[in-house]
Every structure is written in C-alpha cells, then in structure tokens.
Amino acid sequence: MTSDTEKYLDTNSYRPCQSGIKDCRKRLPQAIVIGAKKCGTGTLRYFLRVHPQVAFSKHVEIHYFDVPWKYKNGINWYRNQMSPSWPDQITLEKTPRYFVCGRAPTAIHDDISPKTKIIILIRDPVKRAVSDYLAVKHMEGITKITFENITVKSSHLTPPYTDPIYYIRSSFEESVLDSNGSINIWNGLINIGLYANHIRRWLQVFPKEQILVLDSDEFVQNPLKRLH
Numbered sequence: 001m002t003s004d005t006e007k008y009l010d011t012n013s014y015r016p017c018q019s020g021i022k023d024c025r026k027r028l029p030q031a032i033v034i035g036a037k038k039c040g041t042g043t044l045r046y047f048l049r050v051h052p053q054v055a056f057s058k059h060v061e062i063h064y065f066d067v068p069w070k071y072k073n074g075i076n077w078y079r080n081q082m083s084p085s086w087p088d089q090i091t092l093e094k095t096p097r098y099f100v101c102g103r104a105p106t107a108i109h110d111d112i113s114p115k116t117k118i119i120i121l122i123r124d125p126v127k128r129a130v131s132d133y134l135a136v137k138h139m140e141g142i143t144k145i146t147f148e149n150i151t152v153k154s155s156h157l158t159p160p161y162t163d164p165i166y167y168i169r170s171s172f173e174e175s176v177l178d179s180n181g182s183i184n185i186w187n188g189l190i191n192i193g194l195y196a197n198h199i200r201r202w203l204q205v206f207p208k209e210q211i212l213v214l215d216s217d218e219f220v221q222n223p224l225k226r227l228h
C-alpha cells in the first residue's frame with residue numbers, strides 16, 4: 001500500500017483507460033465503500049483496484065458527502081474525482097467517514113442514484129476503537145494539535161454532522177470512560193463502533209439488498225473468500 005505500489009498500479013493497469021479514448025470516461029460510482037473507519041477499507045480498496053472490471057478512484061478517499069466545501073462543488077466535481085472507466089467496469093470509491101455522516105445516505109441516494117450499492121466493513125468494535133485511538137494519537141504527534149480535553153457535545157452528532165467528536169486523553173481507558181466509569185458513547189472512538197445505529201440510518205434510505213456488510217475479522221483471515 002506504499003505510494004510505489006500505487007504508482008505501479010497506475011502504470012501497469014490491466015486495462016488502461018484514459019478519458020478521451022472512445023467509451024472511456026469518468027462516471028459516478030455504482031458502489032461506495034462507506035466504512036467503517038479502521039475496519040480494513042484500505043485493504044479492500046487495494047485488492048479491488050487490480051480487478052479488471054473495477055475502476056477504483058485514484059484518490060484514496062474523496063470525502064465529497066461529508067466535507068461541506070467539497071459538497072458545494074457539485075456532482076460534476078465529484079464525478080471528476082473518479083477514475084476513467086470502460087462501460088462494463090464498476091466505478092468505486094471509498095470514504096469511511098460516510099458511514100457516520102448524517103447527510104450521506106440521502107445525498108448518495110438523491111445525487112448519485114437510488115440504485116447505488118453500499119459496502120460496509122465492520123470489525124470487533126473494541127479493536128476498531130483501539131486502532132482509531134492509536135491513529136488519532138499518531139496524528140496528534142504529527143500535527144501538534146492536541147485532542148486533550150476536547151468537549152464532547154452530543155449536539156455535534158445530530159445530522160448533518162460530519163465527524164464524531166473525539167475525546168482523546170493519555171490512555172485509551174481514560175479516553176473512553178467517563179469519570180463515573182461508564183462508557184462515553186458520544187466519543188467518536190466508541191460512537192463509530194455502534195454499527196447498528198449507523199446501519200439503521202442507511203437502511204432507512206437503501207433497501208437491504210443493496211447493502212453489503214462484510215466481517216472484517218473474517219476478511220483478514222480469508223480475504224479471497226470474502227472477495228468472491
């Protein structure tokens with residue numbers, strides 16, 4: 001998943017396709033990997049990118065539906081972020097934050113198509129939370145932005161919220177537990193892992209036949225089986 005690998009895939013594509021060649025153009029995605037964050041979405045993209053019938057977006061994550069300034073750019077801007085595809089290829093993108101984004105289900109339904117397929121990976125929520133915690137801590141080290149003592153407001157989690165608020169302290173346990181020892185479900189570390197709550201919102205917009213939920217733990221052990 002290094003940038004060298006990405007470059008190799010770009011220049012050695014099995015079915016090179018460039019805008020301008022007959023029938024080869026950028027299309028809106030027929031399927032979107034919406035998350036969840038830290039559940040193996042990067043690995044799924046990595047595998048699917050080499051499938052000859054898949055045109056996965058070159059950008060690792062597009063964040064069109066969850067980032068207001070990108071959404072304001074409009075659907076043509078979004079289409080332009082996709083990889084060019086042949087008519088028989090499926091265009092795909094992945095942005096794990098869509099999973100928790102309040103406006104994403106309706107916007108995908110209305111702006112792309114009610115027939116859009118939704119792919120969700122889920123994983124043991126505790127392992128997901130620890131992975132997320134370590135990633136945010138790492139980011140804290142790089143950006144020097146401190147996440148310590150960020151106030152958690154449940155109002156941030158009403159639609160169209162774009163990101164659960166993270167409450168990160170020096171240890172994982174301190175981060176996820178309230179002073180009375182109960183789990184703070186409004187902390188993004190926990191909230192993203194309340195999969196049922198989020199999937200319920202997607203099911204209010206898309207029929208269950210269009211939503212594929214994959215067990216990421218199984219995907220680690222037997223990726224080929226899950227890819228079929």
Ligand SMILES: Nc1ncnc2c1ncn2[C@@H]1O[C@H](COP(=O)(O)OS(=O)(=O)O)[C@@H](OP(=O)(O)O)[C@H]1O
Binds near residue numbers: 037040043131216223
């Ligand atoms: N094949 C496969 N299947 C499932 N999970 C895998 C796989 N490969 C990697 N991983 C683990 O997934 C974690 C990263 O998930 P994401 O790629 O979704 O992260 S991100 O949201 O895009 O940042 C990250 O978890 P942690 O290692 O616990 O941090 C990866 O190790």
